Amino acid sequence: MINIQLSDRQEKIIEIVKEKEPVTSEEIAKRLKLTRATLRPDLAILTMAGILDARPKVGYFYSGKNMFNVIYDQINDIKVSKVKSVPVIVNEETTVYDAIVTMFLEDVGTIFVVSDGLLSGVISRKDFLKSAIGGIDINKVPVGIIMTRMPNIVMASPEESILDAAVKIMDHEVDSLPIVEEVDNGKEVGYKVIGRISKTNITRIFVDLGKE
16 A cells, blocks of 8 residues: 655644644644744645645644545546547448548547447447458448447446546446437437547546646
């Protein structure tokens, strides 16, 4: 398990805040026989780490959190709609050959297939490889024949967190998820593809958080 390494002074500050909360920086400095200027960097670190909560004109409180709780909260607050990328979409009638060309031109690992504007299937590099090995005529066979069909498609909604999306990607061992909006035409419920979230999208978020 990873632990945050705090200095002895920072540990003492936490104990004071736990005991006296809310407590001002002046009171903490007095207890430690230090100046406020000396304590300022430590208080800033503990506040940014989420361990302490600072309220103007009130003082410091102990939040009970650590850096990893804060990172978790940040990730859980990011919705897939904020980091989505443009989906690559083809119709069911598109030939396997044309879909393969589209996949390489767009440099993606997954293509979403629609029928009447709604999601009907997903096709991946593995699907194309299987079809090629199977000896089908990729110039004539439509992707609708080899794709994974509804309801066996893992999807994400715009308001899902990227954490939930990442769990789905890992659990189902897929490269990306279609981000969908539910459409009810009165007869049945369908899904309109409005974006995609991929391993690359999620990795970029973690890299950005790491840099911060």
